[in-house]
Amino acid sequence: MGDRSTIVISGWQSMSYLSDVGNICWFLEPEFTKQVRRLHQSVGNAVTEDRHIVVGTGSTQLFQAALYALSPPDAFEPISVVSAIPYYSSYPSITDYLKSGLYKWAGDAYTLKGDEPYIELVTSPNNPDGSIRQAVVNRDGGTVIHDLAYYWPQYTPITCLADHDLMLFTISKCTGHAGIRIGWALVKDKEVARKMTKFIELNTIGVSKDSQLRAAKILQVVSHSCEQLGYPEDSESFFKYASRLMADRWDRLRDAVSQSGLFSLPEFMPESCNYAGEMTTPHPAFAWLKCEGGIEDCENFLRGYNILTRTGKHFGAQGNYVRVSMLDREETFDMFIERLSNIRL
Amino acid sequence: MGDRSTIVISGWQSMSYLSDVGNICWFLEPEFTKQVRRLHQSVGNAVTEDRHIVVGTGSTQLFQAALYALSPPDAFEPISVVSAIPYYSSYPSITDYLKSGLYKWAGDAYTLKGDEPYIELVTSPNNPDGSIRQAVVNRDGGTVIHDLAYYWPQYTPITCLADHDLMLFTISKCTGHAGIRIGWALVKDKEVARKMTKFIELNTIGVSKDSQLRAAKILQVVSHSCEQLGYPEDSESFFKYASRLMADRWDRLRDAVSQSGLFSLPEFMPESCNYAGEMTTPHPAFAWLKCEGGIEDCENFLRGYNILTRTGKHFGAQGNYVRVSMLDREETFDMFIERLSNIRL
Structure with a gap:
């Protein structure tokens, strides 16, 4: 779809810091907003009505903006940031690298003690293990950031319209365009949206307009493919195409795992997907492989067979687990399956 | 020059997080590096030989990356960050908004006490007053960040090839493309470049490729205009054109100021500009106006005449000073001059 999603930007375009001075998020391109709302509506994965959209330089920046917005500004101690294990391996370092007095990483949500305020990160489907998750602490004084980067039909059945207070998405996991560095937050509370915007103002004085315009174009092409606008009838939508590729990769991985007998993988049950209009099975972006x-x-152990993975220890889990990317280039994935299939003790 | 600087990006291009895996700054687009080095060579304003280039989401992100890289990681107290008054009004808030345990804003460089380590910010030409600056603390245990955002021929004579250890530039002040959000650092020390890269990895997992490619294209057009490549002989370079506009605006401002008799402006002496090959006079991006x-x-006082400025207090100075932008759109600038000229007590 390279041609349909091509953009052209002239030298005189989008020169200003500002995009939409009437918006809380004053650096948000109106066309990007429009395409974000439209895509969520096409897919049915998240509510956008009565939500403020905040654009970020990837969802990584938005995660930090959310921490900034949700932390009490004048607390004596930094607020605890937790997530149930296994959690996204970058959360601890992103939370702690500046030794902020506003927030600090406090590890596994299941072990959070006391009755102090906290921020819980809920990644669903989860990175690294693909599981569907909900908040686990659930007590007063807590706020939750829902990282829904992988809540798209190629990875998981869309079982409900997510309507949490603060939801993060990123184009890198929706379409694969990681190099664009664009994410977005759907935010219920106006004051939280305002503080997240303030963070991004202080951090990078807004977000690349070129990237927002390109992301808008790509999301538009995806929506068009969902709605079959300008496509032959019976043509496969972007998400159906991607679902088929993911299903094929997972089939091949499960075959390889069953051949060697040395590993196991999480099992996923089919569920009714509102987008597909039928039962579909999860095919996560990562395989959480257990030795x-x-x-x-x-x-x-796998490095000995020239297979590079990331140990479970980085995710707060044990070393007998590793995370494997299911999204690498075809030739890399082929090589991985071949090498994994040939492992014998 | 809109057509010459147009870029076209297809949907399949620059999808990965990675740009140049052999480079310390692994998200740096090689074409951007090439055009940065070339432009500095055309203009003669900064050394790029034996320098690592780190790209950032504007120089604001690079400033924070530099603080992260230059702060001792395990110090008991955050390191002091100082700048001589009047200093860029965003330095204090950008330094302190996360209440980092690594660094803290400590105000005017002239009043820094003790013999503890420190980081000094030197903006030259200075924002807000356009003065040419050097470090003022100059003692052991200190490092200096040189913010050279305005060290371009339209603002100031290029009197020397800057060769400091850590220099920051941004396309927003070079060509006016603030919305691209691209800056770059020229860094002598490999370990500092590595830590700055780490900061940007943790902060935003790299920098938009689309923006880097567009910035590369625009810088190339500027270099071509300097070298008269593809232009009629005798054609004016980008910088000569911009210098002429700046000189005209400053003339009009000085006229308006002399008419009212209520204000004064800094005086600048002509100096020999290596780029222009003749004596030129500074025409800063901001006017530091004194009542x-x-x-x-x-x-x-000026708000009473419908003139919006920023009080000197934000810059660590007195309220009888204000900063006025000399870079606004033509019609806004015209209106400013008209209103200023008509002020009578």
Whole structure:
């Protein structure tokens, strides 16, 4: 779809810092807003009515903007930031690299003690293990950031219209365009949206307009494919195409795992997908592979077979787990399956 | 020059997080590097040989990356960050908004006490007053960040090839493309470049490729205009054109100021500009306007005449000073000059 999603930007375009001075998020391109709302409506994965949209330089920046917005500004101690294990391996370092006095990483949400305020990160489907998640602490004084980067039909059945207070999305996981560095937050509370905008103002004085315009174009092409606008009838939507590729990769991975007998994978049940209009099975962006049979350092074990993975330890879990990307280039994925299939003890 | 600087990006282009895996700054587009080095060579304003280039989401992100890189990671107290008054009004808030344990704003460089380590920010030409600056603390344990955003021929004579350890530039002040959100650092020390890259990885997982490619194209057009490549002989370079506009605006401002008799402006001496090959006079991006005759709140006084400025207090100075943008759109600038000329007590 390279041609349909081509953009052309002239030298005189989008020169200003400002995009939409009447909007809380004053650096948000109106065309990007429009395409974000439209895509969520086409897919049915998240509510956008009565939500403020805040654009970020990827959802990583928005995650930090959310921490800034949700932390009490004058607390004596930094607020605790938690997530249930296994959690996204970058959360601890992103939370702590500046040694902020506003917030600090406090590890596994299941082990959070006391009755102090906290921020819980809920990634659903989860990175690394693809599970569908809900908040686990659920007590007064807590706020929740829902990271829904992987809540798209190619990864998981769309079982409901998510309507949480603060939801993060990113184009890198929706279409694969990681290099654009664009994410968006759907935010219920006006004051939170305002503070997130303030963070991005202080952090990078807004977000690239070129990237917003390109992202808008790409999301538009995806919506068109969902609505079959300008496509032959019976043509496959972007998400159906991507679902088919993911299903094929997972089939091949499960075959390889069953051949060696040394590993296990999470099992997923089919569920009714509102987008597909039928039962579909989750095919997560990562495989959370477990070494069976007493292999304690799975990352190291696989490295011996020239397979590079990330140890479960980075995700707050044990070393007998590793995370494997299911989104690498075809030739890399082929090589991974071949090498994994040939492992025998 | 809209047509010459147009870029076209197809949907399949620049999808990955990665740009140049062999480079310390692994998200740096090689074409952007090439055009940065070339432009500095055309203009003669900064050394790029034996320098690492780190790209950022504007120089604001690079400033924070530099603080992160230059702060001792395990110090008991955050390192002091200082700048001589009047300093860029955003430095204090950008330094302190996350209440980092690594660094803290400590105000005017002239009043820094003790013998602890420090980081000094030197903006030259200076925002807000256009003066040429050097470090003022100059003792052991200090490092300096040189913010050279305005060190381009339209603002100031290029009197020397800057060769400091850590220099920041941004396309927003070079060509006016603020909405692209691209800056770059020229960094002597490999370890500092590596830590700055790490900061940007944690902060935004790299920098928009679309923006880097567009910035590269625009810088190339500017270099071509300097070298008269593809232009009629005798054609005016981008910088000569912009210098002429700036000189005209400053002439009009000085006229208006002399008519009212209520204000004064900094005086600048002509100096030999290596780029222009002749004596040129500074024409800064901001006018540092002083209210004479006992008016203590110059911002408020001017607001009474529908002129919006920023009080000197934000820059660590007195309220009888204000900063005025010399870079606004023509019609806004015309209106400013008209209103200023008509002020009579």
